[in-house]
Amino acid sequence: MGKTFVEKVFSRKLGREVNVGEIITIEPDFVMSHDNTAAISGKFNKMGAERVKYPERLVIVLDHVVPAAQEKYALNHLIIREFVKKHGIKHFYDVNSEGGICHQVLSEKGYALPGYIILGADSHTTTYGAFGAFSAGIGRSEVAAIWATGEIWLKVPESFKIIINGKLPEGVTAKDVILHIIGNIGADGATYKSVEFTGKVVKNMSQSSRMVLANMAAEMGAKNGYIAPDEKTFEWIGDRAKGEYEPLYPDEDAEYEKVLEFDVSQLEPQIAAPHTVDNVYPAKEYEGKRIHQALIGTCTNGRLEDLEMAAKVLKGRKVHKDVRLLVLPASWEVYKKAMKKGVIETLIDAGAIILNSGCGPCLGAHEGVLARGEVAISTSNRNFKGRMGSKEAEIFLASPLTVAASAIEGKITDPRKYL
Amino acid sequence: MEKIIKSRVIKYGDGVNTDVIFPGRYTYAIMEPDEMAKHAMEDIDPEFQNKVKERKIIVAGRNFGMGSSREQAVTSLVYAGIKAVIAKSFARIYFRNAINNGLLVIEQKEAADFIEDNDEVEIDTEKNEIRVRGKTFTFPPLPEEVLKIVEAGGLINYVKEKIKREA
Incomplete structure (x- = not known):
């Protein structure tokens, strides 16, 4: 019997065959933390650890509340900078134009x-x-444990294979595809599983679009998402790579707990309605719902192609007078590219305001939170109650096209008439 | 871990997520345990602070703790006095965070269905049983490797002991 990606990646790391369900102790190649690094360092100190075991494996990116919105956040950043200095952490991205949102920075x-x-x-x-990596979220204590010991326990998960077939219609994007899938299988539909995305549509997607799928694998409960790296991936990585790499691919006869197939040829623009990501409908079912704020960007949809999609809809048009359109590039590299291509200018001309790269309003920390009774449409990945400010606000999730079209009309709008 | 945990319960539905357990607006500043406890569940249950004075067990539906990896979604409940959560299922990172912070998490579908708000529930962590209104439900023990972390009182203590042993 063949092996899935996740079985292969752990087997190679440990130099022996691993089995599904087995608990293994593993040394990650990199461990990422962001503004939570200060809290993690507190846990690290409580562990009685004096040194970081492998300082070169730590990657720290300040992004969640940057620049500091209040003194308490400034203090948080200060503690992180002291930690970085004390332990000689080389891979540190401070509040400057080398940085951006952690997931984009680690990719770029x-x-x-x-x-x-x-x-x-x-x-x-x-x-x-x-990019064909195994990557998963863990808690703060666990990151502290990895800093101290270099290792952590993981269970080898079962795998799902999600095959996306057909051809994406005009106006339908990776975001619509993943919302559709999450709406179908539920916010806990892949809890704990390693989810491999494959099929013609994935093959044809840009690297940036593939990142949308993997990013939102978290919203179906998955431990990790995987897309087979190909020429597009290698080209994207180019000379950015921080080390040598050897891709891993699942075997054709690998064993999956579930194989799910979706044909997206007839798919329409999708929307996730409040307050869960799996509450998904065709966007047109909510047409006419008034909005107050629109957000384009974040780690989900803040790359150049996303801003270009928005600009395509907004070019020569104006954002509705009662709507605030916020644009949040995923990194400063994206920001600069968008500037050079005139995308930023198009968006500003339409009435958008451009925020500095970071997590900003996505988690309701600063830079555009919602008041009670307000409605937002956003390209981000979560619409939980209270996520972007007031718990009496509503958040809809959609593609950059749908958000841009809705910003023009001041109400939720199917974007296809603007294309 | 306490051998017997006995308390009336607070019951919630499906999909109780990390943003309603501990809102993101409080997440990225250093906060004392008492202060964290005060914000626990504030976006889902304004009465939580009163309820938790007497009731130390939460019972919930599917996918408890879905969403963010923020550990305060576990520790704020611990600091508020919650001893255990019984749910139909847990989100992956939440489950790990709970174990690493000494919050007992039990996945038991039938019990989560059967137990009603305010029921008196007894959890026996040695026999792996939940006893409520004359009924007994069993739950599987944790894997040995994971149990070691729980027995050490969480991951911080577990690593602390390990570092001491190796020094």
Whole structure:
């Protein structure tokens, strides 16, 4: 019997065959943390650890509340900078134009590599699966334990194979595909599983679109997402790679707990309605619902192609006078590219405001939170109650096209009439 | 871990997520345990602070703790006095965080269905039993490797002991 990706990646790391369900102790290649690094360092100190075992394996990115919105956040960042200095952490991305949102930074700076094992203190660490890495979110104590000992326990999960067939219609994007799948299998539909995305549609997707799928694997409960790396992936990585890598591919006869097939040729733009990500409908079913804020960006949909999609809809048009359109590029590299291509100018001309790269309003920390009774449409990955500010606000999730079209009309809008 | 945990329960439905257990707006600043406890469940249950004075067990539906990896979604409940959560299922990272912070998490579908809000429930951690209104439900023991962390009182203590042993 053949092996799935996750069985292979752990087997190679340990130098022996692993079995599904087995608990293994493993040394990740990289371990990521962000603004939670200060809290993690507190746990690390409580463990009585004096030194970080492998400082070169730590990657720390400040992104959640940058620049610091209040003194308490400034203090948090200060503690992190002291930790970085004390332990000689080289892979540190401070509040400057080298950085951005952690998942984008780890991808752009060449940490997210095929066959690597990356753990991070953030649930959307699954994103690096788009590069054929094994990557999963863990808790803060666990990151502290890895700093101290270099290792952590993991259970070898069962795998799902999700085959995406057909051809994406005009106006339908990776975001619509993943919302459709999550709506279908549920927010706990793949809890604990390693989810391999495959099929013609995935093969034809850009690397950035594949990152949307892997990012949102977390929203179906998955431990990790995986997409087979190919020429597009290798080209994207180019000379960014922080180390040598050897891709891993599942065997054709690997054993899956479930194989799910979706044909997306007839798919329409999708929307996740409040307050769960699996509450998914065709966007047109909510047409006419008034909105107050629109957010384009985040680690889910803040790459150049996403901003270009928004610009395509917004070019020569105006954001509705009662709507605030916020644009949140996933990194400063994205921001610069979008500037050079005139995308930023198009968005500003339409009435958008451009935020500095970071997590910002996605988690309701700063830079555009919602008041009670307000409705937002966002390209981010979560619409939980209270996520973006008031618990009496509503959040809809959609593609950059749908969010841009809705921003123009001031109400939820199927974007296809603008294409 | 206590051998017997006995308390009336607070019951919730499916999909209780990390944002309603501990909102993101409090997540990225250093906060004392008492302060964290005060914000636990504030976006889902304004009465939680009153309820938790007497009731130390939460019972919930599917996918308890879905969402963020934030560990405060576990520790805020621990600091508020919650001893155990019985649910139909748990989100993956939440389950790990609970174990690593000494919060007993029990996946038991039938019990989670049967138990009603305010029921008096007894959890026997040696016999792996839940006893409520004359009925007994059993749950599987944790894997040995994981149990070691629980027995050490959480991951911090577990690693602490390990570092001491190796020094």
